[in-house]
Amino acid sequence: MKQAFRIAALAAAIGFSGPALAGLAYVSNEKDNTLSVIDTDTHEVVDTIEVGARPRGILLSKDYTKLYICASDDDTVQVLDLATRKIIDTLPSGEDPEQFALHPNNKHLYIANEDDAIVTVVDVTNKDVLAQIDVGVEPEGMAVSPDGKWAVNTSETSSMLHWINTETFEIEKNTVVGQRPRHVEFTKDSKIAWASAEIGGTVHIFDVETIEEIKQIDFQIRGVPQDRVQPVGIELTSDGKYAFVALGPSNHVAVVDAQTYEVLDYLLVGARVWQLDLDKDEKFLYTTNGVSGDVSVIDVEDMKVIKSIKVGRYPWGVVIDPTS
C-alpha cells in the first residue's frame, strides 16, 4: 500500500506538470470508519483516511476542494480538506445523518436524519441550522435539483418522496412510491427525477414540473429471485442516454435507456451493490458492493465490468472528483 501510495504520489507529482492528472475516487467504508482513495487511472487504492464512526453518505463541495462525510454514529457531518486529506471541521447535522445533498449555491446542505424523521438544512459557511423539516419514518435519500428549486427526501418506512421547496424549506407535496425508497437523482436539466424503491423493486420516474409519476420501471434478471432485485443507487450520464441502477443483493447493475426507460442490460458486479458514480469523462462507472467489500469498475463504452477493487468493510458511498 505504501508502495502504491508512493507511485500515486509520483503520478500526482508528474500530473501537476502535465495533462496526465490522475482522477481520484473516494469510497466510505461503513464498518471500518475509513475512506478509501482510488486512483481512477490505475484503479488502485492509493490511500486510506480515518474518519468518524459509520461513514455513509459522502459528497463533494461544488468547488471540489472539500468532501462532506455523514459520520452517522458520531451524529455529525465531517468536512475533509481534499488537498491535505485532513478533517478540518464538523457541521451540526442532527442525529444519525445518513445521506445529504448540497444545494447548487454551495451553501445549503440538506441532511436526512434517519433516526429522527427530520431533514436538517445547514448553512455550511457559518454552520447555522436553517431549518428542520419533519418528514416520514427513516428519511434516507436526499437530492437537490440542479436548478436549485427542489430538495427531495425519501422516507424509507413511509414509502414517500417529500418535495421540499428550497425557498421556504416547506414540504409542498408528498408522493407515495414503492416500498422503501432509497435514492433520488435529477436529470441535468432538472426536468425529470428518478427514484428507486428497494423493497418495491421498482424505479419511479417523475415529471418535476407537475410532480406526477410518469413511468415505473421494473427489473427482471434471469436466475435471480424477484425479491432479491432491490434498486438503490442511480447514476445518469450527462448526455441523457443512460441510467445505471444498482440492484442491491441481486449483485447486478441495470443499464437503462434514459429516454425510453427500457432496461438494456444487467451487469454482474460484487455482492449487494449500493451506490455508484461516474468518472469525469464518464468512461468508467464505480460501484460500491457492501457485502463483498469491493468496488466494481464498469467500462461504460463496452458496458463491461473490467475490475474489482478491494476496499474497506461495507463500502457505502462513492464519489469521483472530476477535477483531480
Add this chain to the structure above:
Amino acid sequence: MNLKGRLLIASALWGWLLAPTSAMALDVTIGYIHWVPDQGPVLSNVTPEPEDAGLRGAELGIADNNATGRFLDQNYTLESVIANDADGAMAALDGMLESGVDLLVTRVPADTLQAMAKQAGDRALLFNAGARDDGLRIRECQPNVLHTIPSYAMLTDALGQWLSMRRWKEVFLITGPTDQDKAWADAFRRSSKRFGLDIIADKPWTFDSDLRRTASKELPVFTQAGDYDAVVVADVRGDFGEYVPFNTWLPRPVVGTQGMGPEAWHRVVEAWGAAQLQNRFRELAGREMNSEDYAAWAAIRSIGTSVTTLSDAGHSEIHDHLFSGDFQLAAFKGRKLTYRPWNGQLRQPIPLVHPQGLVATPPLEGFLHPETELDTLGYDKPESDCQIH
C-alpha cells in the same frame, strides 16, 4: 367499523402545510389483546422475559404508521388490553367489537385465538402475533386470521437448513416437558426429515433437580450417546436449556431454543436498515425488541401499509388487499414480505442468532422453491389442508 372513515374538514395546519394527497381524513383504531398463561417457575431465571413483549412492538407500529399517516391525514390509535385469563381476553374482544374496533392484533394461546376468530366471524380481521402452533397453519385456518409470528415449523426449518448446509447432520435432541416444548420438537423432527438430518438420540428432559448446582455432573451423563454433530434443545420457556451448552458429553455446539437458534427477531439483527428499527424500539421501550414485539409491529405495519395504498381502512378491503399480490411489507429482513394465501402466514426470513451475534438468515442459498425461497420455511401449500384463499 373501527375506522369511521369520517370526512373531517382537513385541519387547517396539516392540510395547508403538508398538502395531503387525500382529502379524506381517516381515524384508524387498532385493538391489541394480550394474554399469556403463566409459564411456571423456571430454573434459568437470569434474564426474565419482558412482560410487555408484543405490546411495545404494537406501540411502535402505531408510531410508525402515524409518522407516515400525518402526511396523508390518517391517524392511528392503539386500544390495548392485557387480560388475566382466556375469559378476560374474550371479554376484551367483545368489548372491542362492540365499540367498532375491527382490526385486531393478538398475543394469546392458540385455543383462545381460535375462539376469538369464531366469535369475530366476518366482523373483524385478526393478526396472530403470539401463537406459533403449526395446527393453526395446516388444519385450523380461519379466513379472518393472519399470522405474523412464524410457526414452529418455520423456525425449525430454518435451523434444519443450516444444520444441513453445515453438514452437521447427526443430532442429539432433548425435549422439555411442556406442550410448547413438544410442539417445537415435533416441528424439528419434521424438519430433520426434510433436510436429511439424523436424530441419533431423542430424549425427554425429566430431571427435576436444580441444575445450577449439578449441571456439570448431570448433563454429561445425560448426553452420552454414540457420536453426534450437535445437540438440539427444545425448551421454549427457557427452563433448563441454558445449562446445556458446555456441559455436553462430547464437545459439540448446542442449538435450538437455547445456544444458537431461530428467532423471528433479535437485537443482533442490524442489516437492511434493521439498526434503525432497533434504535426506534429501544428509545420507545427502554429494552431490546424481541420476536413478539416484531410480530405485533409487522401486523400493525401491514395494516398501515395497506391503508396508505388503499386510502381506506375497512377490514374486508384490507383483507383483500393483503392477498391481492399488490401488497408488500418492508420489514427489515432484506426482502419484501407477503402473506401465504392458503393459510395467512406472513412469509419471512428467519434469523439464526446466538445472544451476541447473527449466524445466518435462512432461507439459505441452494434451498430452492418454484414460487419463492421463503416457502422453503414452514409447511408449504401442498402440505397444508388449508385453502382460505
